[in-house]
Amino acid sequence: MTLKAQSTQETENLTATIDNSMIGDTAQSSQQLSYRHAFMLVLKRDLTIAMRHKDDIINPLLFFVIVVTLFPLGIGPEAQTLSRIAPGIIWVAALLATLLSLDRLFKSDHLDGSLEQMLLSPHPIFILVLAKIFAHWLITGLPLILIAPLLAVLLHLNEQSYTALLLTLLLGTPVLSLLGAVGVALTVGIKKGGVLLSLLVLPLYIPVLIFATSAIDTAALGLPYSGQLAIIAALFFGSLTLAPFAVGAALKVSTN
Amino acid sequence: MPLISAVNLTCIREERLLFDELSLEIYPGDIIQIEGPNGSGKTSLLRILSGLSQPYDGHILYKNEKISSCREEFHQNLLYFGHLSGVKDEMTAEENLDFNLALHGNKNEESLTYLAKINLAGFEESLASHLSAGQHRRIALARLYHNNAPIWILDEPFTAIDKQGVSGLEQLFSAHAQRGGCVILTTHQDLISIKPEQVKKITLDYDYL
Incomplete structure:
Protein backbone atom coordinates (compact mmCIF):
# COMPACT_ATOMS: atom_id res chain seq x y z
CA MET A 1 0.00 0.00 0.00
CA THR A 2 2.67 2.47 1.00
CA LEU A 3 4.54 1.70 -2.16
CA LYS A 4 1.54 2.58 -4.26
CA ALA A 5 0.99 5.81 -2.37
CA GLN A 6 4.57 6.82 -2.94
CA SER A 7 4.43 6.18 -6.64
CA THR A 8 1.26 8.25 -7.09
CA GLN A 9 2.98 11.06 -5.22
CA GLU A 10 5.89 10.74 -7.54
CA THR A 11 3.69 11.05 -10.60
CA GLU A 12 2.01 14.09 -9.08
CA ASN A 13 5.35 15.71 -8.54
CA LEU A 14 6.25 14.91 -12.08
CA THR A 15 3.17 16.53 -13.58
CA ALA A 16 3.84 19.56 -11.43
CA THR A 17 7.30 19.90 -12.95
CA ILE A 18 5.93 19.54 -16.41
CA ASP A 19 3.37 22.26 -15.77
CA ASN A 20 5.62 24.93 -14.41
CA SER A 21 8.59 24.64 -16.69
CA MET A 22 8.88 24.84 -20.40
CA ILE A 23 11.92 24.11 -22.44
CA GLY A 24 13.51 26.80 -24.48
CA ASP A 25 13.47 29.65 -22.01
CA THR A 26 17.08 29.05 -21.05
CA ALA A 27 18.02 32.68 -21.33
CA GLN A 28 15.29 33.69 -18.93
CA SER A 29 15.77 31.09 -16.25
CA SER A 30 19.52 30.91 -16.18
CA GLN A 31 21.63 33.35 -14.31
CA GLN A 32 23.80 35.92 -15.93
CA LEU A 33 27.10 34.20 -16.56
CA SER A 34 29.40 36.59 -14.77
CA TYR A 35 33.11 35.90 -14.34
CA ARG A 36 33.07 36.98 -10.73
CA HIS A 37 30.17 34.68 -9.93
CA ALA A 38 31.86 31.66 -11.51
CA PHE A 39 35.16 32.47 -9.78
CA MET A 40 33.56 32.77 -6.34
CA LEU A 41 31.52 29.61 -6.90
CA VAL A 42 34.54 27.39 -7.55
CA LEU A 43 36.68 29.13 -4.92
CA LYS A 44 34.03 28.58 -2.24
CA ARG A 45 33.64 24.94 -3.22
CA ASP A 46 37.36 24.19 -3.15
CA LEU A 47 37.82 25.90 0.21
CA THR A 48 34.84 24.01 1.66
CA ILE A 49 36.35 20.73 0.50
CA ALA A 50 39.76 21.65 1.91
CA MET A 51 38.25 22.56 5.28
CA ARG A 52 36.56 19.15 5.46
CA HIS A 53 39.59 17.30 4.19
CA LYS A 54 42.25 18.91 6.34
CA ASP A 55 45.04 16.63 5.06
CA ASP A 56 45.35 18.94 2.08
CA ILE A 57 46.28 21.86 4.31
CA ILE A 58 48.29 20.03 6.96
CA ASN A 59 50.40 17.70 4.79
CA PRO A 60 52.41 20.27 2.80
CA LEU A 61 52.77 22.52 5.84
CA LEU A 62 54.02 19.69 8.02
CA PHE A 63 56.45 18.61 5.29
CA PHE A 64 57.77 22.18 5.08
CA VAL A 65 58.29 22.42 8.83
CA ILE A 66 59.91 18.99 9.12
CA VAL A 67 62.37 19.54 6.26
CA VAL A 68 63.45 22.95 7.57
CA THR A 69 63.84 21.76 11.17
CA LEU A 70 65.91 18.74 10.12
CA PHE A 71 68.68 20.88 8.62
CA PRO A 72 70.02 22.34 11.89
CA LEU A 73 70.09 18.80 13.28
CA GLY A 74 72.06 17.50 10.34
CA ILE A 75 74.44 20.41 9.84
CA GLY A 76 74.98 21.52 13.42
CA PRO A 77 73.81 24.55 15.35
CA GLU A 78 76.48 27.06 14.18
CA ALA A 79 74.65 30.31 13.58
CA GLN A 80 76.99 31.45 10.82
CA THR A 81 76.58 28.37 8.63
CA LEU A 82 72.85 28.23 9.18
CA SER A 83 72.23 31.87 8.34
CA ARG A 84 74.30 31.42 5.19
CA ILE A 85 72.15 28.56 3.89
CA ALA A 86 68.80 29.64 5.40
CA PRO A 87 67.30 31.28 2.26
CA GLY A 88 68.10 28.24 0.15
CA ILE A 89 66.69 25.79 2.68
CA ILE A 90 63.44 27.69 3.16
CA TRP A 91 62.90 28.14 -0.55
CA VAL A 92 63.79 24.58 -1.55
CA ALA A 93 61.48 23.26 1.17
CA ALA A 94 58.67 25.57 0.00
CA LEU A 95 59.20 24.37 -3.55
CA LEU A 96 59.03 20.69 -2.61
CA ALA A 97 56.05 21.24 -0.30
CA THR A 98 54.16 22.86 -3.18
CA LEU A 99 55.13 20.03 -5.51
CA LEU A 100 53.82 17.55 -2.95
CA SER A 101 50.45 19.28 -2.83
CA LEU A 102 50.03 19.79 -6.57
CA ASP A 103 48.59 16.36 -7.22
CA ARG A 104 45.39 17.22 -5.36
CA LEU A 105 44.70 20.21 -7.60
CA PHE A 106 42.86 18.32 -10.36
CA LYS A 107 43.32 14.64 -9.47
CA SER A 108 40.29 14.14 -7.25
CA ASP A 109 38.09 16.18 -9.58
CA HIS A 110 39.26 14.02 -12.45
CA LEU A 111 38.57 10.79 -10.57
CA ASP A 112 35.01 11.64 -9.54
CA GLY A 113 33.98 13.24 -12.81
CA SER A 114 33.53 16.82 -11.63
CA LEU A 115 36.32 17.91 -13.96
CA GLU A 116 34.22 16.78 -16.94
CA GLN A 117 31.30 18.79 -15.60
CA MET A 118 33.51 21.86 -15.28
CA LEU A 119 34.72 21.49 -18.85
CA LEU A 120 31.09 21.27 -19.98
CA SER A 121 30.05 24.35 -18.03
CA PRO A 122 29.08 27.40 -20.08
CA HIS A 123 31.54 29.46 -18.05
CA PRO A 124 34.93 29.97 -19.69
CA ILE A 125 37.38 27.35 -18.46
CA PHE A 126 40.16 29.78 -17.62
CA ILE A 127 38.08 31.49 -14.96
CA LEU A 128 37.22 28.19 -13.26
CA VAL A 129 40.87 27.13 -13.46
CA LEU A 130 42.03 30.45 -12.03
CA ALA A 131 39.67 30.00 -9.09
CA LYS A 132 41.01 26.50 -8.45
CA ILE A 133 44.61 27.73 -8.56
CA PHE A 134 43.82 30.63 -6.22
CA ALA A 135 42.17 28.18 -3.81
CA HIS A 136 45.27 25.97 -4.03
CA TRP A 137 47.48 28.92 -3.17
CA LEU A 138 45.27 29.89 -0.21
CA ILE A 139 45.45 26.30 1.05
CA THR A 140 49.17 25.66 0.57
CA GLY A 141 51.04 28.87 -0.26
CA LEU A 142 49.56 31.16 2.35
CA PRO A 143 50.24 28.86 5.35
CA LEU A 144 53.87 28.53 4.19
CA ILE A 145 54.26 32.31 4.12
CA LEU A 146 52.74 32.63 7.58
CA ILE A 147 55.02 30.04 9.16
CA ALA A 148 58.22 30.94 7.27
CA PRO A 149 59.34 33.80 9.60
CA LEU A 150 59.19 31.39 12.53
CA LEU A 151 61.38 28.88 10.74
CA ALA A 152 63.71 31.70 9.68
CA VAL A 153 64.36 32.41 13.36
CA LEU A 154 65.28 28.76 13.79
CA LEU A 155 67.85 29.08 11.01
CA HIS A 156 69.28 32.39 12.32
CA LEU A 157 68.31 34.22 9.13
CA ASN A 158 69.91 37.65 8.93
CA GLU A 159 67.58 40.25 10.46
CA GLN A 160 67.72 42.45 7.38
CA SER A 161 66.45 39.60 5.22
CA TYR A 162 63.02 39.08 6.77
CA THR A 163 61.21 41.56 4.53
CA ALA A 164 62.92 40.10 1.47
CA LEU A 165 61.97 36.57 2.53
CA LEU A 166 58.30 37.52 2.96
CA LEU A 167 58.15 39.52 -0.27
CA THR A 168 59.76 36.78 -2.36
CA LEU A 169 57.44 34.17 -0.85
CA LEU A 170 54.42 36.41 -1.41
CA LEU A 171 55.30 36.89 -5.09
CA GLY A 172 56.91 33.51 -5.65
CA THR A 173 54.47 30.96 -4.18
CA PRO A 174 51.62 31.99 -6.54
CA VAL A 175 54.04 31.36 -9.43
CA LEU A 176 54.66 27.86 -8.04
CA SER A 177 50.91 27.17 -7.94
CA LEU A 178 50.30 28.60 -11.42
CA LEU A 179 53.16 26.80 -13.17
CA GLY A 180 52.47 23.62 -11.22
CA ALA A 181 48.85 23.65 -12.38
CA VAL A 182 50.00 23.42 -16.00
CA GLY A 183 52.03 20.32 -15.16
CA VAL A 184 49.17 18.72 -13.23
CA ALA A 185 46.71 19.45 -16.03
CA LEU A 186 49.01 17.70 -18.50
CA THR A 187 49.52 14.63 -16.32
CA VAL A 188 46.05 14.29 -14.76
CA GLY A 189 44.97 11.59 -17.21
CA ILE A 190 47.98 9.41 -16.46
CA LYS A 191 47.50 6.85 -13.68
CA LYS A 192 50.91 7.31 -12.09
CA GLY A 193 52.01 10.71 -13.28
CA GLY A 194 53.89 11.69 -10.10
CA VAL A 195 57.42 11.31 -11.45
CA LEU A 196 56.56 12.88 -14.77
CA LEU A 197 54.99 15.81 -12.92
CA SER A 198 58.21 16.48 -10.98
CA LEU A 199 60.27 16.27 -14.15
CA LEU A 200 57.96 18.67 -15.93
CA VAL A 201 57.49 21.20 -13.20
CA LEU A 202 60.77 21.40 -11.27
CA PRO A 203 62.81 22.93 -14.14
CA LEU A 204 60.17 25.65 -14.44
CA TYR A 205 60.54 26.41 -10.73
CA ILE A 206 64.29 27.02 -10.96
CA PRO A 207 64.14 30.70 -12.06
CA VAL A 208 61.93 31.50 -9.07
CA LEU A 209 64.34 29.69 -6.74
CA ILE A 210 67.41 31.49 -8.14
CA PHE A 211 66.00 35.00 -8.00
CA ALA A 212 64.27 34.54 -4.65
CA THR A 213 67.35 33.27 -2.83
CA SER A 214 69.46 35.89 -4.56
CA ALA A 215 67.08 38.61 -3.34
CA ILE A 216 67.30 37.34 0.24
CA ASP A 217 71.12 37.12 0.09
CA THR A 218 71.38 40.63 -1.32
CA ALA A 219 69.10 41.93 1.42
CA ALA A 220 71.40 40.37 4.04
CA LEU A 221 74.26 42.50 2.69
CA GLY A 222 72.08 45.59 3.03
CA LEU A 223 71.95 46.17 -0.73
CA PRO A 224 68.81 46.92 -2.76
CA TYR A 225 67.09 43.81 -4.10
CA SER A 226 64.34 45.42 -6.16
CA GLY A 227 65.80 43.97 -9.38
CA GLN A 228 65.30 40.37 -8.29
CA LEU A 229 61.85 41.22 -6.94
CA ALA A 230 60.91 42.80 -10.26
CA ILE A 231 61.89 39.63 -12.09
CA ILE A 232 59.82 37.45 -9.74
CA ALA A 233 56.92 39.89 -10.18
CA ALA A 234 57.31 39.59 -13.94
CA LEU A 235 57.23 35.79 -13.63
CA PHE A 236 54.11 36.14 -11.49
CA PHE A 237 52.20 38.34 -13.92
CA GLY A 238 53.38 36.34 -16.89
CA SER A 239 52.16 33.08 -15.42
CA LEU A 240 48.98 34.68 -14.05
CA THR A 241 47.91 35.75 -17.52
CA LEU A 242 49.10 32.72 -19.49
CA ALA A 243 48.87 29.71 -17.17
CA PRO A 244 45.03 29.56 -16.87
CA PHE A 245 44.70 29.30 -20.66
CA ALA A 246 47.44 26.69 -20.87
CA VAL A 247 45.78 24.72 -18.06
CA GLY A 248 42.41 24.87 -19.83
CA ALA A 249 43.89 23.57 -23.05
CA ALA A 250 45.87 20.88 -21.22
CA LEU A 251 42.78 19.67 -19.34
CA LYS A 252 40.86 19.31 -22.59
CA VAL A 253 43.65 17.14 -23.97
CA SER A 254 43.95 15.10 -20.78
CA THR A 255 40.24 14.27 -20.60
CA ASN A 256 39.97 13.50 -24.32
CA MET B 1 16.05 21.93 -37.55
CA PRO B 2 17.92 19.17 -35.73
CA LEU B 3 19.01 20.08 -32.21
CA ILE B 4 22.23 18.19 -32.54
CA SER B 5 23.69 16.37 -35.49
CA ALA B 6 26.80 14.34 -36.11
CA VAL B 7 28.48 14.39 -39.49
CA ASN B 8 30.67 11.53 -40.69
CA LEU B 9 32.06 10.59 -37.30
CA THR B 10 34.97 8.21 -37.15
CA CYS B 11 36.27 7.02 -33.81
CA ILE B 12 39.43 5.04 -33.28
CA ARG B 13 40.40 3.78 -29.83
CA GLU B 14 43.49 1.72 -29.07
CA GLU B 15 44.11 1.28 -32.81
CA ARG B 16 40.66 -0.24 -33.22
CA LEU B 17 38.00 1.30 -35.43
CA LEU B 18 34.86 1.68 -33.30
CA PHE B 19 32.64 3.35 -35.87
CA ASP B 20 33.17 4.89 -39.26
CA GLU B 21 31.25 7.61 -41.14
CA LEU B 22 28.49 7.70 -38.56
CA SER B 23 26.00 10.48 -39.25
CA LEU B 24 22.89 11.17 -37.24
CA GLU B 25 20.41 13.94 -36.64
CA ILE B 26 18.56 14.34 -33.39
CA TYR B 27 15.37 16.38 -33.35
CA PRO B 28 13.37 17.82 -30.45
CA GLY B 29 11.20 15.09 -28.98
CA ASP B 30 13.58 12.25 -29.73
CA ILE B 31 14.52 9.59 -27.24
CA ILE B 32 17.55 7.77 -28.58
CA GLN B 33 18.83 4.61 -26.99
CA ILE B 34 22.31 3.56 -27.98
CA GLU B 35 22.85 -0.15 -27.67
CA GLY B 36 25.77 -2.44 -28.16
CA PRO B 37 28.03 -4.86 -26.32
CA ASN B 38 30.73 -3.67 -23.93
CA GLY B 39 33.54 -1.94 -25.73
CA SER B 40 31.49 -1.14 -28.82
CA GLY B 41 31.98 2.60 -28.39
CA LYS B 42 28.77 3.76 -26.69
CA THR B 43 30.53 5.96 -24.19
CA SER B 44 32.96 7.21 -26.84
CA LEU B 45 30.02 8.27 -29.00
CA LEU B 46 28.34 10.11 -26.13
CA ARG B 47 31.57 11.86 -25.17
CA ILE B 48 32.08 12.93 -28.78
CA LEU B 49 28.49 14.19 -29.01
CA SER B 50 28.97 16.25 -25.86
CA GLY B 51 32.26 17.68 -27.11
CA LEU B 52 34.36 16.11 -24.35
CA SER B 53 36.32 13.96 -26.79
CA GLN B 54 37.43 14.81 -30.28
CA PRO B 55 36.49 12.36 -33.02
CA TYR B 56 39.22 11.05 -35.32
CA ASP B 57 37.26 12.52 -38.19
CA GLY B 58 33.97 14.37 -38.60
CA HIS B 59 32.26 16.98 -36.45
CA ILE B 60 29.23 17.76 -34.30
CA LEU B 61 26.72 20.49 -35.09
CA TYR B 62 24.42 22.22 -32.63
CA LYS B 63 21.49 23.78 -34.50
CA ASN B 64 23.58 23.56 -37.70
CA GLU B 65 26.54 25.33 -36.13
CA LYS B 66 29.81 23.69 -35.16
CA ILE B 67 29.94 23.21 -31.38
CA SER B 68 33.44 24.65 -31.19
CA SER B 69 32.15 27.98 -32.49
CA CYS B 70 29.16 28.23 -30.13
CA ARG B 71 30.63 26.65 -27.00
CA GLU B 72 28.82 28.80 -24.45
CA GLU B 73 25.37 28.41 -26.00
CA PHE B 74 25.83 24.69 -26.60
CA HIS B 75 26.97 24.06 -23.03
CA GLN B 76 24.07 26.07 -21.65
CA ASN B 77 21.70 23.79 -23.52
CA LEU B 78 23.47 20.53 -22.71
CA LEU B 79 23.21 18.26 -19.72
CA TYR B 80 25.81 15.49 -19.74
CA PHE B 81 25.77 12.75 -17.17
CA GLY B 82 28.73 10.42 -17.42
CA HIS B 83 29.95 7.20 -15.84
CA LEU B 84 31.42 9.32 -13.08
CA SER B 85 28.74 11.28 -11.33
CA GLY B 86 30.79 14.38 -10.48
CA VAL B 87 29.60 14.33 -6.87
CA LYS B 88 32.12 15.41 -4.25
CA ASP B 89 32.36 13.16 -1.20
CA GLU B 90 33.28 16.06 1.06
CA MET B 91 30.13 18.03 0.35
CA THR B 92 26.52 17.43 1.38
CA ALA B 93 23.85 16.35 -1.09
CA GLU B 94 22.40 19.85 -1.19
CA GLU B 95 25.78 21.56 -1.64
CA ASN B 96 26.61 19.19 -4.47
CA LEU B 97 23.38 19.87 -6.28
CA ASP B 98 23.62 23.63 -5.71
CA PHE B 99 27.15 23.68 -7.11
CA ASN B 100 26.27 21.52 -10.10
CA LEU B 101 23.31 23.72 -10.98
CA ALA B 102 25.21 26.97 -10.50
CA LEU B 103 28.16 25.67 -12.51
CA HIS B 104 25.85 25.35 -15.49
CA GLY B 105 24.45 28.81 -14.95
CA ASN B 106 21.15 27.78 -13.40
CA LYS B 107 19.28 29.38 -10.57
CA ASN B 108 19.04 26.99 -7.68
CA GLU B 109 16.31 28.06 -5.31
CA GLU B 110 14.55 24.75 -5.29
CA SER B 111 17.30 22.22 -4.72
CA LEU B 112 15.46 20.78 -1.71
CA THR B 113 12.42 20.05 -3.87
CA TYR B 114 14.56 18.38 -6.50
CA LEU B 115 16.25 16.22 -3.89
CA ALA B 116 12.86 15.23 -2.50
CA LYS B 117 11.69 14.26 -5.98
CA ILE B 118 14.65 11.95 -6.48
CA ASN B 119 13.88 10.33 -3.10
CA LEU B 120 16.66 11.96 -1.15
CA ALA B 121 14.45 13.88 1.27
CA GLY B 122 16.07 13.78 4.69
CA PHE B 123 19.56 13.30 3.26
CA GLU B 124 20.11 16.94 2.21
CA GLU B 125 22.60 17.56 5.00
CA SER B 126 24.39 14.21 4.74
CA LEU B 127 27.87 14.16 3.31
CA ALA B 128 27.90 12.36 -0.01
CA SER B 129 30.57 9.98 1.32
CA HIS B 130 28.05 8.67 3.88
CA LEU B 131 25.48 7.79 1.22
CA SER B 132 25.12 4.62 -0.81
CA ALA B 133 26.22 4.22 -4.43
CA GLY B 134 22.66 4.61 -5.70
CA GLN B 135 22.05 7.72 -3.60
CA HIS B 136 25.34 9.11 -4.90
CA ARG B 137 24.08 8.78 -8.47
CA ARG B 138 20.73 10.23 -7.45
CA ILE B 139 22.40 13.43 -6.23
CA ALA B 140 23.81 13.92 -9.71
CA LEU B 141 20.54 12.91 -11.39
CA ALA B 142 18.57 15.43 -9.32
CA ARG B 143 19.81 18.00 -11.83
CA LEU B 144 17.42 16.50 -14.36
CA TYR B 145 14.46 17.92 -12.44
CA HIS B 146 15.75 21.42 -13.05
CA ASN B 147 15.29 20.94 -16.73
CA ASN B 148 16.03 23.91 -18.85
CA ALA B 149 18.68 22.25 -20.97
CA PRO B 150 16.96 20.62 -23.96
CA ILE B 151 19.76 18.16 -24.77
CA TRP B 152 20.26 15.37 -22.27
CA ILE B 153 23.17 13.03 -22.88
CA LEU B 154 23.10 10.28 -20.27
CA ASP B 155 25.64 7.50 -20.02
CA GLU B 156 24.14 4.55 -18.14
CA PRO B 157 21.81 6.65 -16.01
CA PHE B 158 20.18 3.60 -14.39
CA THR B 159 23.36 2.14 -12.87
CA ALA B 160 22.77 1.44 -9.15
CA ILE B 161 19.26 2.93 -9.26
CA GLY B 168 10.51 7.53 -12.27
CA LEU B 169 13.44 8.46 -14.51
CA GLU B 170 11.80 6.89 -17.55
CA GLN B 171 8.68 8.98 -16.99
CA LEU B 172 10.89 12.02 -16.64
CA PHE B 173 12.55 11.22 -19.99
CA SER B 174 9.27 10.90 -21.86
CA ALA B 175 7.97 14.10 -20.25
CA HIS B 176 11.16 15.84 -21.33
CA ALA B 177 10.76 14.59 -24.90
CA GLN B 178 7.14 15.76 -24.98
CA ARG B 179 8.25 19.22 -23.93
CA GLY B 180 10.56 19.44 -26.92
CA GLY B 181 13.80 18.19 -25.44
CA CYS B 182 15.82 15.24 -26.60
CA VAL B 183 17.33 12.40 -24.59
CA ILE B 184 20.31 10.38 -25.77
CA LEU B 185 21.12 7.53 -23.45
CA THR B 186 22.96 4.27 -23.22
CA THR B 187 21.56 1.44 -21.16
CA HIS B 188 21.57 -2.33 -21.27
CA GLN B 189 18.03 -2.51 -19.91
CA ASP B 190 14.90 -2.16 -21.97
CA LEU B 191 12.95 0.99 -21.31
CA ILE B 192 9.72 -0.26 -19.73
CA SER B 193 7.61 2.83 -19.10
CA ILE B 194 8.33 4.44 -22.45
CA LYS B 195 6.39 3.18 -25.47
CA PRO B 196 8.66 1.30 -27.88
CA GLU B 197 7.60 3.49 -30.82
CA GLN B 198 8.82 6.55 -28.95
CA VAL B 199 12.34 5.21 -28.65
CA LYS B 200 14.76 5.24 -31.54
CA LYS B 201 17.60 2.79 -31.27
CA ILE B 202 21.15 2.99 -32.52
CA THR B 203 23.00 -0.30 -32.35
CA LEU B 204 26.77 -0.28 -32.39
CA ASP B 205 28.26 -3.56 -33.49
CA TYR B 206 31.37 -5.05 -32.11
CA ASP B 207 33.68 -6.37 -34.74
CA TYR B 208 35.81 -9.11 -33.23
CA LEU B 209 38.19 -9.24 -36.15
Missing part, protein backbone atom coordinates in the same frame (compact mmCIF):
# COMPACT_ATOMS: atom_id res chain seq x y z
CA ASP B 162 16.39 0.85 -7.82
CA LYS B 163 13.38 -0.29 -9.90
CA GLN B 164 11.11 2.47 -8.67
CA GLY B 165 13.75 5.07 -9.39
CA VAL B 166 14.24 3.70 -12.89
CA SER B 167 10.55 3.99 -13.74
